[in-house]
Amino acid sequence: MPNCSNASGPIRDETLIARPLGLLRMVNAASPAYLARYGVPRSLEDLQRQEHRTIHFSTMLGARPHGWEYPDGDSYATLQLPGALHVNSAQTYEAAALAGLGLIQAPLLGVGQYLESGALVEIIPDFRRRALAVSLVVAHRSNLSRRVRAFMKWIEDVLTPYLE
Numbered sequence: 001m002p003n004c005s006n007a008s009g010p011i012r013d014e015t016l017i018a019r020p021l022g023l024l025r026m027v028n029a030a031s032p033a034y035l036a037r038y039g040v041p042r043s044l045e046d047l048q049r050q051e052h053r054t055i056h057f058s059t060m061l062g063a064r065p066h067g068w069e070y071p072d073g074d075s076y077a078t079l080q081l082p083g084a085l086h087v088n089s090a091q092t093y094e095a096a097a098l099a100g101l102g103l104i105q106a107p108l109l110g111v112g113q114y115l116e117s118g119a120l121v122e123i124i125p126d127f128r129r130r131a132l133a134v135s136l137v138v139a140h141r142s143n144l145s146r147r148v149r150a151f152m153k154w155i156e157d158v159l160t161p162y163l164e
Contacts, residue, residue: 016137021156022163023131025108029120033100041124044070044079047103053084055102061088069105069129076130105129109162131164 039050046052047068054068067078084102087093090110097104097111098119104111105128114120136152138144144152 015139017139018135018137019152021134021136021159024134024159025131025162025164026105026129027108027111027115028103028105028123028125028128029097029111029115030103030123031098031100031119032121034097034102035121035123037100040121041103043124044127047079047081047124052081053102054081055093055096055104056083056086057090057093057104058086058088061086068103070127071130107132107162109159112162134159134163 038052039046041047041050041052056066058064058066067080069076069078081103085096087096090106093104093106094111094114096102097106098114103123108115111120115122136155138148138152
């Protein structure tokens with residue numbers, strides 16, 4: 001039985017098959033207005049010393065925020081920072097960062113356009129959170145239609161620049 005994972009846990013369905021595409025690159029970012037107000041953090045210590053705030057993201061509201069994830073040797077650790085807001089929507093997460101409400105850790109795929117335009121600025125790139133695994137989940141059939149195969153190829157091409 002395939003064991004595919006999604007945001008809320010494994011998908012257990014014998015009719016589905018997952019094809020891993022790679023790891024989605026993450027970035028730490030904030031708006032220029034936020035950084036002008038709180039300062040530009042250059043280390044984990046700065047995050048606490050300068051009293052930075054994060055925008056917490058959870059797939060379910062009411063869930064305990066995960067905190068600021070960062071590499072720690074061969075694994076990852078979490079730094080608890082105060083939250084300015086707790087959201088469960090990627091669009092709201094990005095909008096809150098653009099409005100200068102706090103720091104975010106988001107996929108480059110979602111915020112790359114804002115980094116390019118200068119609406120968001122990448123901060124402490126050496127302390128990015130772990131990359132997110134991305135898989136393409138399809139019906140387990142050897143006879144996929146031409147349209148489904150074309151879509152699969154297209155989505156892989158779209159995602160490739162954002163994968164590690």
